[in-house]
Amino acid sequence: MALRNALLVALIDRESSGYDLAKKFSVSVANFWTATPQQLYRELEKMEAAGLLSARVVKQDKRPDKRLFSVTEAGRAALREFTRRKPKPTTVRDELLVQVEALAHADVACVRTSIRSHVESSGRRLAAYEHSLAEILGSRTEDEFLATGSRIGPYLTLHRGISFERENIAWGRRALDILARRYPDPTPG
């Protein structure tokens, strides 16, 4: 029932297909919720059955048909009701940190490679979030936006995502430095 709320939010301003949502969940929404495409399609069906969403089929030229979902009045009410409840504590599952915690018993070279690739994907997500933020701000400064803008919610979650990814990158680089000192590469000669 939790993915449900994330879907309501993702759909509230714009009707989308499952496919659109899958992309959205791999970028902006990824910031606070992760889900696979299969999860999305299933949950969308259930939500339509529950009357939270309505769907219409759009035929396309040279492309498969798609079903566009939009939030119904009942869906809006459910979302508002959700915002009144106490949110469940954040859950994090980070295999990289499990590997790092196990460092003394690990294959350190592999862990270093994993950290490097983690830093890279944080860099990609950071760029995507910063791009979205720039889009939201438009030509306004942050102060102007904060005084008058309408998308304060997305602004705030994007900022959280941006600082999270920046910290990921800073942490990863520092970890690599420390590991390079403690576990130097075998140098030729």
Place this chain on the structure above:
Amino acid sequence: MALRNALLVALIDRESSGYDLAKKFSVSVANFWTATPQQLYRELEKMEAAGLLSARVVKQDKRPDKRLFSVTEAGRAALREFTRRKPKPTTVRDELLVQVEALAHADVACVRTSIRSHVESSGRRLAAYEHSLAEILGSRTEDEFLATGSRIGPYLTLHRGISFERENIAWGRRALDILARRYPDPTPG
């Protein structure tokens, strides 16, 4: 199969009961993995059956018996093998951020309350992580520790947890400020 690795790490330096682990997962391990006590007990059983752990019962005075689990050679090998594989991407599920994203359609007073309580629990976790870090460092400076210490892995994951919680707190406070300006409390008079 992923909780499994987190359990191997949590047990690798010290045999523990399910109950001990539940506490550990609610503090230090919470940093990178979350699990309920039921999950732990179940997974411990399976891991014992798979030969990754061995268990012994300890009778206690004035307390229920407990079963202490420790990692076997096969368990160590499995952990090392795990560190060689590419870690799965981090998953985050944060209902608070879903609520914030929905701000324009939300009960703002409730969301503000949720942010406040989120900031408070981050504060508690931060204090716990900083305490653990101080324990790891002992009387050494960070530089001395980094040059000679043996618990580099836990040091690094704790640092990640600390910066994460600090960012949570900073973000939450800023969000509350912004919301206070945009949605002022109804002032009497």
Place this chain on the structure above:
DNA sequence: CCACCCTAGTCACTTTTTTTACTATGCATT
């Protein structure tokens, strides 16, 4: 003395999530 919390679990059930493999079409490469 009762209510409640701490230790140390177990059991049953339900929901959620992940994994794997499919169906189709069109477009651009090689």
Place this chain on the structure above:
DNA sequence: AATGCATAGTAAAAAAAGTGACTAGGGTGG
């Protein structure tokens, strides 16, 4: 001509996770 990639999904099963209730002794506060 075959290959892979993007679009736009569907299906089924297995694994993992979450919820709630229960046992049982001991200690603590009011």
